[in-house]
Amino acid sequence: MQLYYSTTSPFARKVYMLALAAKLPGLELVRANPLADETLRAINPLGKIPALVDGELTLIDSPLICEYLDDKSTALGNPGFFHNHQTDYYLLQRTHALADGVMDAAVATVMERRRADSEQSSHWLKRWHLAIANGLTWLETQDLGSASHPHIGTFATVAALGYLDFRLPDLLWRNDHPTLARWYAGMEAVEWAATTKPRDA
Numbered sequence: 001m002q003l004y005y006s007t008t009s010p011f012a013r014k015v016y017m018l019a020l021a022a023k024l025p026g027l028e029l030v031r032a033n034p035l036a037d038e039t040l041r042a043i044n045p046l047g048k049i050p051a052l053v054d055g056e057l058t059l060i061d062s063p064l065i066c067e068y069l070d071d072k073s074t075a076l077g078n079p080g081f082f083h084n085h086q087t088d089y090y091l092l093q094r095t096h097a098l099a100d101g102v103m104d105a106a107v108a109t110v111m112e113r114r115r116a117d118s119e120q121s122s123h124w125l126k127r128w129h130l131a132i133a134n135g136l137t138w139l140e141t142q143d144l145g146s147a148s149h150p151h152i153g154t155f156a157t158v159a160a161l162g163y164l165d166f167r168l169p170d171l172l173w174r175n176d177h178p179t180l181a182r183w184y185a186g187m188e189a190v191e192w193a194a195t196t197k198p199r200d201a
């Protein structure tokens with residue numbers, strides 16, 4: 001099974017953290033740079049990471065890949081990170097979607113800031129900033145799981161906050177979200193989080 005990923009992508013990190021926490025055997029990491037490597041489109045026509053290849057099956061989009069790996073993990077007898085058929089399933093999926101939305105807005109902000117000043121859209125930068133700020137405000141009130149009982153929302157939220165620290169430290173997100181900051185401080189040292197901390201390759 002090959003996971004196409006990069007050490008900077010928060011979506012790929014979310015998948016990898018889940019795989020590590022599940023102790024899934026046989027996962028091979030394949031480094032890919034979606035902005036520089038057009039051969040990735042043979043795996044994912046959208047040209048994005050993460051993507052997963054398992055024999056004949058190729059999966060794209062991190063929520064689907066996470067769900068697939070979670071199914072594999074529960075088949076091995078592990079407790080599931082998706083809480084399928086449990087009463088909190090939809091609430092955890094909402095948390096997952098919220099954290100993914102924060103990542104979408106953060107990645108878009110980083111890409112926009114790389115454009116020449118004269119080409120940047122202050123309209124979109126403001127909207128993405130609002131999405132990040134409001135998303136964090138919501139996340140702060142959710143069940144985010146814990147180091148000993150992580151769920152899919154845990155991995156997604158750690159990936160989102162780690163990416164903000166990595167690429168958008170000027171947002172100083174902790175100032176307005178102290179509860180989230182305390183929760184995150186307790187997660188950073190967990191093995192699957194510490195070993196996947198984002199870094200430029």
Ligand SMILES: N[C@@H](CCC(=O)N[C@@H](CS)C(=O)NCC(=O)O)C(=O)O
Pocket residue numbers: 008009010011012034035046047048049050060061062063100107
């Ligand atoms: N919804 C996708 C988003 C993936 C995504 O945006 N990945 C970024 C890297 S962080 C990417 O590959 N961007 C390349 C592009 O948009 O062309 C997922 O959850 O997997």
